[in-house]
Amino acid sequence: MLNIPVIRWGEEYESLETQEVLHHATGEAIANVSQANGGIIQRDLRKAHKAREILKQFSIEQLIEMVGKAGEYFVNGTLKMGDGEQSPQDFIVQQSASTGLPEHMVELGMSKNAFVLNNMDRILDSLTRGLPLDILSSGWGKEARGIPVSYQVQSPVLGAVLPSNSPGVHTLWLPVVPLQIGLVLKPGPQEPWTPYRMFAAYEAAGIPREVWSLYPGGIEAGAAVLGACDRAMIFGGTATVNNYKGNPKVQAHGPGFSKILIADDCVDNWEEYIDLIAESIYINSGRGCINCSGVWASRHTEEIAQALAERLGPIEALPPTDPDAGLAAFTVEGMTAAIWDMIEADLSEDGVTHSTASFGERMVEKDLCGYIRPTIVHCKSPENSIAKKEYMFPFSTVVECPEDKMLSSIDETLVCTAITENETLINQLMDATHIDRLNIGPIPTTKLNWLQPHEGNIIDFLFRNRAFQVPDELLG
Amino acid sequence: MTDQNLEQAVAEAKARLDQHTYEIVQWHFHDSTGSPFWLQKKGELNFDPLSEVNNFDDLKKFPLFEDEWLRGGPVNRWIPKGLEGQPTYVFETGGTTGIPKSRVVIEDHRLDYEMFSETLPDQYFPKGANWLMLGPSGPRRLRLAVEHLCQHRGGICFCIDLDPRWVVKLIKKGWMEHLEEYKKHCIDQAITVLTAGHDIKCMFATPKLLDQLALALEERGTSLPEVGITGIFSGGTEFTPQWTRYCVEELFGGPAEESGVYMTPTYGNTLMGLACSEPVTKENKYKITYHAPQPRAATEVVSFDDPNELVGYAETGRVKLTTLTKELFIPGFLERDEAEREEPHELYPWDGVSGVRPYHVFAKTTTVGVY
Numbered sequence: 046m047l048n049i050p051v052i053r054w055g056e057e058y059e060s061l062e063t064q065e066v067l068h069h070a071t072g073e074a075i076a077n078v079s080q081a082n083g084g085i086i087q088r089d090l091r092k093a094h095k096a097r098e099i100l101k102q103f104s105i106e107q108l109i110e111m112v113g114k115a116g117e118y119f120v121n122g123t124l125k126m127g128d129g130e131q132s133p134q135d136f137i138v139q140q141s142a143s144t145g146l147p148e149h150m151v152e153l154g155m156s157k158n159a160f161v162l163n164n165m166d167r168i169l170d171s172l173t174r175g176l177p178l179d180i181l182s183s184g185w186g187k188e189a190r191g192i193p194v195s196y197q198v199q200s201p202v203l204g205a206v207l208p209s210n211s212p213g214v215h216t217l218w219l220p221v222v223p224l225q226i227g228l229v230l231k232p233g234p235q236e237p238w239t240p241y242r243m244f245a246a247y248e249a250a251g252i253p254r255e256v257w258s259l260y261p262g263g264i265e266a267g268a269a270v271l272g273a274c275d276r277a278m279i280f281g282g283t284a285t286v287n288n289y290k291g292n293p294k295v296q297a298h299g300p301g302f303s304k305i306l307i308a309d310d311c312v313d314n315w316e317e318y319i320d321l322i323a324e325s326i327y328i329n330s331g332r333g334c335i336n337c338s339g340v341w342a343s344r345h346t347e348e349i350a351q352a353l354a355e356r357l358g359p360i361e362a363l364p365p366t367d368p369d370a371g372l373a374a375f376t377v378e379g380m381t382a383a384i385w386d387m388i389e390a391d392l393s394e395d396g397v398t399h400s401t402a403s404f405g406e407r408m409v410e411k412d413l414c415g416y417i418r419p420t421i422v423h424c425k426s427p428e429n430s431i432a433k434k435e436y437m438f439p440f441s442t443v444v445e446c447p448e449d450k451m452l453s454s455i456d457e458t459l460v461c462t463a464i465t466e467n468e469t470l471i472n473q474l475m476d477a478t479h480i481d482r483l484n485i486g487p488i489p490t491t492k493l494n495w496l497q498p499h500e501g502n503i504i505d506f507l508f509r510n511r512a513f514q515v516p517d518e519l520l521g
Numbered sequence: 522m523t524d525q526n527l528e529q530a531v532a533e534a535k536a537r538l539d540q541h542t543y544e545i546v547q548w549h550f551h552d553s554t555g556s557p558f559w560l561q562k563k564g565e566l567n568f569d570p571l572s573e574v575n576n577f578d579d580l581k582k583f584p585l586f587e588d589e590w591l592r593g594g595p596v597n598r599w600i601p602k603g604l605e606g607q608p609t610y611v612f613e614t615g616g617t618t619g620i621p622k623s624r625v626v627i628e629d630h631r632l633d634y635e636m637f638s639e640t641l642p643d644q645y646f647p648k649g650a651n652w653l654m655l656g657p658s659g660p661r662r663l664r665l666a667v668e669h670l671c672q673h674r675g676g677i678c679f680c681i682d683l684d685p686r687w688v689v690k691l692i693k694k695g696w697m698e699h700l701e702e703y704k705k706h707c708i709d710q711a712i713t714v715l716t717a718g719h720d721i722k723c724m725f726a727t728p729k730l731l732d733q734l735a736l737a738l739e740e741r742g743t744s745l746p747e748v749g750i751t752g753i754f755s756g757g758t759e760f761t762p763q764w765t766r767y768c769v770e771e772l773f774g775g776p777a778e779e780s781g782v783y784m785t786p787t788y789g790n791t792l793m794g795l796a797c798s799e800p801v802t803k804e805n806k807y808k809i810t811y812h813a814p815q816p817r818a819a820t821e822v823v824s825f826d827d828p829n830e831l832v833g834y835a836e837t838g839r840v841k842l843t844t845l846t847k848e849l850f851i852p853g854f855l856e857r858d859e860a861e862r863e864e865p866h867e868l869y870p871w872d873g874v875s876g877v878r879p880y881h882v883f884a885k886t887t888t889v890g891v892y
Contacts, residue, residue, distance in 0.1 A: 061763040082764055084732040288695040
């Protein structure tokens with residue numbers, strides 16, 4: 046079993062408190078992870094400025110090159126992991142074992158992380174909209190049209206309270222070190238693997254380990270990371286997001302409530318879109334905030350629900366080592382039943398039909414974990430309680446709603462795919478501030494363009510574009 | 522102490538506990554001295570406590586004590602007739618929403634803390650030193666008990682205003698910024714007192730507040746040793762070995778011999794006295810083992826399935842508390858904590874508990890250590 050220490054600005058610290066990371070199906074302990082207490086984090090963060098000072102000894106271009114190498118190490122290297130080593134295959138097996146994700150999905154996630162690291166130059170160019178990167182380093186520079194421009198860094202480090210159940214989110218913090226900003230991460234209890242492996246890969250690529258702190262721990266550790274970093278992100282449920290709403294220091298990532306709207310001009314051709322809808326619901330076991338959890342149309346909704354049920358309903362829960370496994374396990378005791386109980390309560394409402402009911406039991410309970418098979422629910426109205434719910438498995442409602450009521454009914458939506466050519470509706474969608482990412486046309490909600498920001502541009506979060514003046518001779 | 526001597530001390534302590542149990546049960550169930558609550562309960566029991574409880578083990582005949590019985594009035598039902606007419610306090614626990622649990626006290630809190638005082642090393646808790654009470658105010662036993670401890674040792678106790686019920690509300694509402702500000706408000710009060718020339722050397726602090734106070738002092742360029750603190754007592758389930766190590770190594774600047782700051786953990790609540798700790802050392806990996814103030818109170822570690830069955834030494838179970846004072850009789854109450862059972866110690870020749878933490882079944886829903 047691996048022993049994984051706390052990392053305090055690159056230094057290993059073995060805590061007297063540890064927590065085991067367990068295999069979701071066998072209960073076997075895979076690692077013993079040191080736990081940080083809040084006070085340690087608060088004290089360490091007083092030295093956060095040093096992380097930026099160290100990173101500023103390198104140019105952004107140098108750091109970009111180094112993280113490219115880190116990407117290679119991350120995918121192919123045998124790296125230090127606690128008091129042992131970890132090969133790429135070990136990583137795949139361990140992450141799958143503790144998170145319940147099928148191994149092939151872990152492998153896919155690995156390649157996504159590597160893609161981001163290998164394309165950091167293009168990603169930063171896109172996120173900054175072509176800003177010369179030395180402006181982020183020096184704090185100011187000159188635009189092509191000769192006007193001074195200043196981007197002031199808002200924190201020497203980014204803190205992140207990471208989840209256990211969604212390894213895909215790690216891509217969000219990968220661009221931070223190349224921006225000469227240190228990292229303070231609280232890994233998810235069941236997913237220490239990516240942060241620690243990335244730490245080792247960055248170090249192997251020549252990035253000083255002193256710019257990293259990794260603080261596994263409980264709620265107190267998470268609160269300390271959020272409280273002590275001037276910029277931090279957290280991943281959680283709706284309550285977490287609401288807690289931090291309006292707090293400029295915290296970017297809270299929660300459920301996406303992503304949706305596909307099929308407008309009246311396209312809905313009669315609904316069969317053409319079933320593939321992309323099914324993919325949006327099912328890919329990555331429906332765990333992402335960008336997975337579709339609601340399909341909205343004014344007519345043909347029962348047929349759409351039936352077609353999706355036929356496509357997704359028969360999918361079985363397979364072992365994580367099976368290359369065909371499409372469902373991730375729920376690894377927290379009692380969670381499967383708790384989720385299914387909530388769904389069942391909503392299914393009893395008038396106007397709600399469980400479209401996948403005829404494809405066998407949805408809930409699959411194992412000794413130490415559980416699965417819920419893909420579930421499609423038809424709603425006669427947006428008012429049905431379940432219409433706008435989201436769960437961490439392939440789940441979607443198909444909601445009957447007049448087109449002119451859709452935008453006022455869908456509520457917050459992280460990704461909206463609007464299948465329409467109706468110019469009036471497209472204009473309304475462009476102005477809808479409750480939609481974050483907008484796809485016009487038949488594009489899966491899950492299709493990412495890495496060169497575009499995800500739920501808040503990290504540059505806007507970490508830097509402030511402010512007015513700045515210097516004498517003309519300094520401007521050059 | 523040799524094994525033989527310890528064995529003898531254990532046997533003597535057990536005999537003392539049995540005798541004390543007998544006397545306390547006689548007191549609480551005799552019509553002339555017992556409280557209205559227990560005299561009424563006596564009628565519901567299927568045995569006679571006066572003739573059938575002769576030792577500690579016989580207490581198993583009682584049903585488990587339910588702390589819900591402590592909610593609401595009249596609180597006078599808890600006052601033994603033998604103590605009627607004496608000045609009486611009421612202390613509360615909980616109460617963020619609904620009716621709090623109440624306990625009446627006449628002088629138990631003073632006796633408990635005088636006993637605890639005997640365990641404090643004078644080198645670090647000098648007689649005559651002034652104290653800071655950095656903990657909850659309001660209708661809390663702790664507030665008065667710490668003040669009495671200080672006075673008992675010849676000092677004057679400075680206190681802060683801290684309403685733990687408001688803190689719980691802030692957490693439940695998710696008002697984290699307000700929580701942070703309230704914490705600062707409490708720490709500001711403490712720093713004001715500590716830096717106002719009151720010659721304070723000792724303090725009680727909850728782990729969270731001690732942490733925050735030390736950090737706030739560091740931000741002002743000073744430290745606990747520099748402001749003159751030499752003795753600290755703290756308590757609760759957050760007082761873990763790791764937290765102790767962090768305090769010693771990082772907040773105090775080393776063990777007491779080097780830093781001049783000595784900290785001792787305690788475990789207790791409104792219903793019992795104060796369980797003291799065996800010496801906590803780096804060599805022992807900062808392990809914290811508590812021993813109840815027998816015979817006035819006893820702690821046992823019992824099976825999760827059967828509260829009358831002790832677990833083996835070093836095994837894990839639920840903490841069961843028994844209080845045996847003339848003011849209060851609690852024949853077996855399952856605490857909200859779990860722990861490991863520990864062997865008797867030469868200073869405390871009876872069972873102890875270590876690794877105290879919230880009972881794993883409740884831990885998911887309990888808000889601990891909020892102040």
